[in-house]
Amino acid sequence: MLQPKLKSKVRCTDRDIGEVTKVILDPLSHEISHIVVSMNGSGERQIEMAQVQDVMEDRVELRAPASAIAALPLFQRHDYVTTHEVEISHLEDNIDVTPGEVLVPFPDLEKDVKRRTFFMNFTHVIAFLIGLPMAYPILRFLMKPMYMPFDNDWLMVGNVSKIKQDDVGVQFQYMKKVKEAYMPEAEVEKSVWVLKASPEVLDKVYQDKDQEFRDASGRIIWINKKDFPYIAFSGKCPHLGCAFKWRQHKTLGQVFLCPCHLSIYDATGSVLDGPAPRALDALPIRVSAGGDVEIIDMEFKAGVKSQIRII
Ligand code: FES
Structure with missing residues (x-):
């Protein structure tokens, strides 16, 4: 007798009932022990080969009437695995069906x-x-x-005598000791932009509110007073962290310009153009009686709208 093939039509003694969707292999004899028949929309039934009367090229004939097959319990797919899942595909050597559709009973040991x-x-x-x-x-x-706490020490970066004009960005460079994760401590050059701000610029920056700075636990470490005339901006562009410059723009006048992706900010730090997601990051600043400018060096996550401190 031929072997039943997948997609072969299945006919009972009285009528066609569907087609073969799977075959089940006896892992000991390597012979097909059952066929699984999809019954035209009423689920799958598992039928013993003993019920098969004849197998033709594209058709399987059963010995039972359709009502007897329909009365069989529904096929339980989870009781079987494919020969590939149990990595014994050589079981298919004796049979002639599409690989992957050949099932063997789920090993008893695995059922528990x-x-x-x-x-x-x-x-x-x-x-x-x-x-x-x-x-x-x-x-x-x-x-x-x-979990290292942020470094909130004040750093002296220069003297206000360097600033000659209001509302003009002046760069102050300074060295900072940095310890990156497990690397030895190193000194890196950093920069901050400081302005002596006119009342109009102060109004726009602070919008009538003092600016608070907090540590990781939420404790306030410094407040920039809204009427204090000096403003310090972190030297890193909030877009992706490039260093920006104070430049003359053809139409916008004097601006902070980031050369990397052409973000433009005005003297208040607000974004005028480009991909920057937020305004320049203002830093805590204080000025001693002798004019020394001190800042707390902070860094914030680049590329995001909100200001999230990372250093
Ligand atoms: S890093 Fe400044 S605009 Fe992209």
Whole structure:
């Protein structure tokens, strides 16, 4: 007798009932033990080969009437796996159907998988608890940089005598010791732009409110008073962190211009043009009686609308 093929029409003693959608293999004999028939919209039934009367090129004939096949329980796909899932595809060597549609009964040992999974997970939890005291110091060392407090020390960057005109950006450069994660400490050159602001610029920057700066715990570390005439902007463009300059623009007059993607900001730090998602980042600033300018060096996440401190 030929082997039943996938998509072969299936006919009972009285009428056609559907087509073969799967075959089930006996893993011991390597013979087809059942066919699975999709019954024209009323689900799949698993039919023993003993019920098969004849197999032709494109048709399978059964010994039973359609009512007897319809009375069989619905095929339970989860009781089977494909020969590929159990990695025993050579089982298909003797049969002539599309690979991947050949099923074998789910191994009995695997049926209790929930219980076995529970014991496996339980073993993992025990192993985790035993290993935790040993791993803790290593984890603490690795995670330390993530929880280092921000550096809120004041840095002297220059003297206000360098500023000759109101509302004009003046760059102050300074060196800062930086410790990146597990790297040794290094000194890097940084810059900040300072303006002596006119009352109009101060109004636009502060909008009648003092500006508060907080540490990681939310504690206020400094307040820039709304009527204090000096403003410091971080030297990093809020778009992607490039250094920007104070430049004369053809139509906009004097502006901060970032050469990387051409973001333009006015003297208040507001975005006039370009892809920058927010205004320039103002920093805490104070000026001593002798005119020394001090700032708290802060960095904020680039490319986002809100100001999120990262350093
Ligand atoms: S980094 Fe300044 S505009 Fe892109």
